[in-house]
Amino acid sequence: MAQIELLLPKMGESVAEATIIKWVKNEGEAVKADEPIIEIATDKVDSEVPAPEDGILIKCLVKEGDVVQVGQPIAIIQTGAAESAAAPVPAAATVAAPVAVEEKMPDIPLIPSPAAPAAAIVSGDRFYSPLVKNMAKAEGIGQAELDTVLGTGQGGRVTKDDLKKHIANRGNDPVTAATPKAVAASPAPSAPAADVPKEAPKSKAAISINGNDEIVQMDRMRKLIADHMVMSKHVSPHVTSYVEADMTNVVMWREKVKKSFETKEKTKLTFTPIFIEAVAKAIKDFPGVNASVDGDRIILRGDINIGMATALPSGNLIVPVIKNADQLNLVGIAKKVNDLAERARANKLSPDDIQGGTYTLTNVGSFGNVMGTPIINQPQVAILAVGAIRKKPAVIETPAGDFIGIRHMMFLSHSYDHRVVDGALGGMFVRRVADYLENWDVNRDI
Numbered sequence: 001m002a003q004i005e006l007l008l009p010k011m012g013e014s015v016a017e018a019t020i021i022k023w024v025k026n027e028g029e030a031v032k033a034d035e036p037i038i039e040i041a042t043d044k045v046d047s048e049v050p051a052p053e054d055g056i057l058i059k060c061l062v063k064e065g066d067v068v069q070v071g072q073p074i075a076i077i078q079t080g081a082a083e084s085a086a087a088p089v090p091a092a093a094t095v096a097a098p099v100a101v102e103e104k105m106p107d108i109p110l111i112p113s114p115a116a117p118a119a120a121i122v123s124g125d126r127f128y129s130p131l132v133k134n135m136a137k138a139e140g141i142g143q144a145e146l147d148t149v150l151g152t153g154q155g156g157r158v159t160k161d162d163l164k165k166h167i168a169n170r171g172n173d174p175v176t177a178a179t180p181k182a183v184a185a186s187p188a189p190s191a192p193a194a195d196v197p198k199e200a201p202k203s204k205a206a207i208s209i210n211g212n213d214e215i216v217q218m219d220r221m222r223k224l225i226a227d228h229m230v231m232s233k234h235v236s237p238h239v240t241s242y243v244e245a246d247m248t249n250v251v252m253w254r255e256k257v258k259k260s261f262e263t264k265e266k267t268k269l270t271f272t273p274i275f276i277e278a279v280a281k282a283i284k285d286f287p288g289v290n291a292s293v294d295g296d297r298i299i300l301r302g303d304i305n306i307g308m309a310t311a312l313p314s315g316n317l318i319v320p321v322i323k324n325a326d327q328l329n330l331v332g333i334a335k336k337v338n339d340l341a342e343r344a345r346a347n348k349l350s351p352d353d354i355q356g357g358t359y360t361l362t363n364v365g366s367f368g369n370v371m372g373t374p375i376i377n378q379p380q381v382a383i384l385a386v387g388a389i390r391k392k393p394a395v396i397e398t399p400a401g402d403f404i405g406i407r408h409m410m411f412l413s414h415s416y417d418h419r420v421v422d423g424a425l426g427g428m429f430v431r432r433v434a435d436y437l438e439n440w441d442v443n444r445d446i
Helices: 130-138 160-168 180-184 220-235 248-265 272-285 330-345 423-438
Strands: 002-007 017-023 036-041 046-050 055-060 067-069 073-079 094-096 121-123 126-128 238-246 291-294 297-300 306-308 359-363 382-386 390-398 401-417
Touching (some): 036 073, 130 160, 238 423, 248 401, 248 423, 272 306, 272 330, 272 359, 272 423, 306 330, 401 423
Parallel strands (some): 306 359, 359 382
Antiparallel strands (some): 121 126, 238 401, 291 297
């Protein structure tokens, strides 16, 4: 018989911690290899951690509600025996289990931050998770002020809820020192006034509820989406530019090849891969939209990883990412798009599937909308919405003169962060996307 420590596995490039939701197995129960034994949640996705081998769960090392670091032991499993577990021996091998995505839906803020470090940040003797550090930065909270926040997490760590409470009470309550070390010293000064933006106004209107109203509690995913959207509008001054594109060539070509494409490639050809190909080409022409902002630094992304906003059966939204989209041909993009969309709707995405995006595309036309004003997917600086393709009368210019014809037209709405993307760049980019679509080769081979 042997005993192994089960470690909290790595769940993506910027995920450093997870919250324990529920133990699926109890101490003393038998477990089989790849059978889920615990449910965890990160700020990106809800997952199950499976058992690495057959055995008996003899010790749960963490409790439900605990925040655990990646690589931290969470359980001890006795292998090679079916009898009841004995007390754990200080032992043996250490195993990091793989993660299987849970059947309930991932809990995302649309796009994780590629710039976040893969481990907790340390200040003095205190640890801060990347999520807490990013929240503090977005709210203009300096390190000195952050060190005074009272932490209720494991070992006095500051959790997301602790920081939210601090932000809500900012300026109302006296600052509470977070550690004995901070208490012994003189009160830590707040961040300089210039670094602290005004708190976003809160609604003061009373909400009345009558007998015909229904109260629906936000699920975790909806709360995270809401927080992420509010943060994005708070952080980035949004500007939206619009272009109307003639999609007639694209529509005619797709109609001509879609059956043979499906027969040959065993996957459907939707408009989304065509949009993504055009966006990837335009990004290579205007790389300034493929960026992130870090303080007063602009990070120009070397990879072109395009996220595609995907509506879920639950009504929530998730953004799986097509990595290195510029290096894929149309067939490769189509297969990636369909695979990610199917797994998203079946709740089968892995944490890595929703990480690393550098630019986002959202198709509001799939719901019959002609245009939209999308919110930037932080920490990106731009997002493109494509509307419904509709037949409209349009002026057609020819060498013999102009005439009116029926064309397939579509609006493109490009929202961008005006801190680093000016109107010229934002407008030229969306115009270039439209140019690639309008100049589509109707004789193109699949």
